[in-house]
Amino acid sequence: MKKICLYFEIHQIIHLKRYRFFDIGRDHYYFDDYENERSINDIAERSYVPALQALIDMARQNDNFKVALSLSGVGLEQLEFHAPQVIDLLNELNATGKVEFLCEPYSHGLGSLAADNDKSFRSEVLRMRDKIKELFGQTPKVFRNSSLIYSDEIGERVAEMGFKGMLTEGAKHVLGWKSPHFVYQCATDPRLKLLLRDYKLSDDISLRFNDHNWSEYPLYADRYMDWIAALPEGEDVINIFMELSALGIFQPLSSNILEFLKALPALAKERGIGFATPSELCAEKGVGPLEVPYNISWVDEERDTSCWLGNHLQREAFNKLYSVSERVMICNDRRIKQDWDYLQASNNFRFMCTKAGYGNFNRGIYDGPYDAFTNYMNILGDFISRVKNLYGGAENEEINSLITLIQNQDEEIATKDKEIARLQKLLAKYNPVEEAKPKSVGSTKAKTTTAKTKSASVKKTPVIKADPKSSAKASAKKCAKK
């Protein structure tokens, strides 16, 4: 049976304000509150509220209907703050039991692309997972990266975090002759399933629905469903992914897009097509590995990362930002951590895009890419100096050497843990001749010691956060003891 996997994303950035270089060092607030409130309310009113209401209706009226949603942390914060009615609707939708929430990086940033940023990326993903759990009572099992960015290497990291599946783009240059209508596996870690977006069917709704010059205009739900039904036998997974704001903002409500959407479940039922959530699909067996050596995303014709990291400006801003990633991670200044989330949002980099075709791109308050770059770099200049000031007069090298020391110790402890576990096993092997009593004592001892070392290594991280120097010494001592 064919199954449609319908997924919507909710994300809005925290807008940066006009920040001149005179403000560096004087003004540490970077955000345009008025614009944030205005834009999120506008989008909630024109898109999120009516679209979610439509989804709730669909979930209540159709037994077969299922849908998946994900929220970025920064988007969620904005909704909580300025448009809590959207959260209420999400809860209402959640109560129908037909919605699955997915996880994504908290900041909607490009953290997965930065070198030496593993910790920060990991922490923001896990933070988002906890937040979803807390809000909706579901622990997300499927991950979607910002703008569906994916590569084998990212897949491996995501699998390590315990996710069962990941959404990404069914990019033509990666798939080649293959079809996106199957469940694939990550090439480097087969435990992770991949769901590939059908960009044609997705864009028919999110991009072309109201395009009067499109040859298929006007698109009716029955014809759309006929296209899906006409897909070859065996191609059973149809992934339709888009931003929630496609319903109402990219395609105005006056185009009757919500009526179109509401008609889908009944028509699907007529044609024997079902709906599925991503985790249901990820429970199925994959057809084979999909190799993605280079980063792909769902943006632009190229489906790569060129719209965020395509030119020197973007790369300079990106490298500058992530150069302080470690320091932000080990500090415990909440305002810095918050700004870190907001500054990472990929939209900030997209404003600096100089690709052809970006002539009419809405750059918010910016005149053009250079203006966006200048403003962002001014803010970043202030932010980086604040981060560095946290460590007082400490020189760069000093802090860097401490950070590497801590990292090395972590690794050392991990290898020692493994070594201990191995030795314990050996011990257990050589001891079976002994009588039952001492053996059991030995093994419990072994267990307790491993447990102790483990708890020590787990605890260690927060200790280090408080004071890198002393804890480094402490952990060094611990190692010595072991």
Place this chain on the structure above:
Amino acid sequence: MKVLMFGWEFPPKIYGGLAVASYGITKGMVEGQPDAEITFCLPKPTGEEEKFLKIINMSQVPVCWRDVQYDHIKDRIVGHTAEDYYRFRDHIYADFNYMGVDDLGCLQFAGGYPGNLHEEINNFSIIAGVLARSEQFDIIHAHDWLTYPAGVHAKMVSGKPLCIHVHATDFDRSRGKVNPTVYSIEKNGMDHADCIMCVSELTRRTVINEYHQDPRKCFAMHNAVYPLPQEYLDIPRKEHSKEKVVTFLGRITMQKGPEYFVEAADLVLKRTKNVRFCFAGSGDMYEAMVDLAAAKGIADRFHFPGFQRGKQVYECYKYSDVFVMPSVSEPFGIAPLEAMQCGTPCIISKQSGCGEILDKVIKVDYWDIHAMADAIYSLCTNDGLFKYLQEEGLKEVNEITWVKVGHRIRKLYDECIYNGGFIH
């Protein structure tokens, strides 16, 4: 295709941007179109002009009949030939003996922009009548308002279509307070023209709105640049070191907005010390700007090297990390293109015509000194932005060639000659 062109300046004698533009347009047409024959009329050529077009020396075209011997004038005539002189003499159309002519029956020009400019413009137009009667041509092309009356006169005599090239209008030069005599000359020229080529969309709009011209015959014809000669390419670039140099280069007059440059510099210097400002050029606001810089207390970081000519201009570009053109109203403004050729990133005002064809520059409003200061600071501190604009800017400016401009002009000529113009 024979073109009768009237111009006021031509290299090697350069007074301003007009000479460079006239050279580019003619050279681009001759290089791109083998059948183009251009006769270029100049008030007072030096005789050292390049020979790719036929130069006519207006100060040696007779308007009164004088019986002169061939041997006597053979070596005296600069520009055209003695044979041309006799041919012109056969087409004198009125008695101009009252005008104060010399022994060859010619009217004299001082050249450049003397005090009696209006008289010279008038004389230029009288001589154009002789030329229009003696030369064969398909179309007339007049550069800038000084030559419009000559163009109109030639059109009246010959009945050939007239194209005028608007390099600037008096609205740009005077920030709105136009000189009525100049305005009337400009307006008259435009009224008679079959085709008006403006150096930018900005100028085109001025022509339509302020001179009340029919938009159908007004076209934006952006300027271009010639690749730098080897001599200029060989000038070493300043090392992109800790101390940055920010340059303004141009006439220091109201039109160029020099005071905004000083204000922006002041803001930058309040924040950072490793920037120097170079204020090259001369003009009526020179003293006022020195005063202003001193009053702001930034004179130690401000340098006034004065008027730059020839190679010095390029040395100046190459010695800069940022080039700023804060013009209040700039019909085109070729300087940023030259700076980009030298690998210097540019900040230009949105009120500059060249901004219409340039993408790899930072554009700010001329009055927005905060944005300008921010852009200067950003270019001085972010190597990524500097390198990007340097490399991409060079690529962009290399695509802007006079040959392409020549082809576009040719299309408009053909329309005028074969289809009877743009207004039917």
